[in-house]
Amino acid sequence: MSRVAPTEVRTVTCVGAGVIGGGWVAYFLAKGYRVVAWDPAEDAEQRLRHLVDAAWPALTELGLAAGASVDHLTVVDTLAEACAQADFVQESAPEDLELKRTLLADISAATPPDVVISSSTSGYGMTEMATRAEHAERLVVGHPFNPPYLIPLVEVVGGEATSPEVVSWTADFFRHAGKSVIEMKREVPGFVANRLQEALWREALHMVENGEATVEEIDLSITDGPGLRWALQGPMLTFHLAGGQGGMAHMLDHFGPSLLSPWTRLEAPELTPELRDAVVEGCEREADGRSIDDLVAERDRGVIAVLRALGRA
Known part of the structure; x- marks a missing residue:
């Protein structure tokens, strides 16, 4: 057969x-x-x-x-x-x-x-x-x-x-x-999306345990915050736009040192030149010729459509 x-x-x-x-x-x-x-x-x-x-x-x-x-x-x-x-x-x-x-x-x-x-x-x-x-x-x-x-x-x-x-x-x-x-090119426990979900989930549990945020506040922080953007462009392109016209390269060069700030209980990887270049080049591939202005307009149209679909705009 x-x-x-x-x-x-x-x-x-x-x-x-x-x-x-x-x-x-x-x-x-x-x-x-x-x-x-x-x-x-x-x-x-x-x-x-x-x-x-x-x-x-x-x-x-x-x-x-x-x-x-x-x-x-x-x-x-x-x-x-x-x-x-x-x-x-x-x-x-x-x-x-x-x-x-x-x-x-x-x-x-x-x-x-x-x-x-x-x-x-x-x-x-x-x-x-x-x-x-x-x-x-x-x-x-x-x-x-x-x-x-x-x-x-x-x-x-x-x-x-x-x-x-x-x-x-x-x-x-x-x-x-x-x-x-x-x-995927290689095995990794939890694959891609579950590892990302797990990182957010663990930090959420830490915040509840330490009295830093309630369950309701944590959910609202995603549904009315970055979750709206992630539905359209994901965390990488979201930060690509956070760099303004300089894109991800400016974002990493300007905010890279904040990776060492204790914003989460997870240890950040060292922002080596190789890691920086890999992230920048990846964003350029994903943008696929779309300018920052193109991506901003695409994001804004999408967020408005999601908000209207949810009855929140």
């Missing part, structure tokens, strides 16, 4: 039907795929169909693929039956390393050897999860964000045994399925 092209996947097997797995099921159904699901819980099918039904109005509003239907969902009794039919497998079991190792080995044994198997893990690397699996070259992380049927981002990264072709194939498949993809 040869691996189907990313654009030719027709049947997706979802192993695990909780909040994340069920969200994947709803998403793939909305994109027109046939979905086969398996979960060991006795009430798994009832909970899964309830989740899909609850998500379907939002997915319908976003726009369903031609022929998309909840009737294309089949819930089966065994893992072997689910995996035998797959063109692609998305595993979404609880975040337990021993469970992941055993389950991925079982999935790999039950799935045709050329079918890609992706894990929704939110923190473990595939290198540590694939230790018991045969054909570990086709095991890869495809980390979504909750709810997977609404949040576009998926982080794709392989383990030491994962074939680079499989990483590329998986990224292409998710893009074809309508996702926004970060195709």
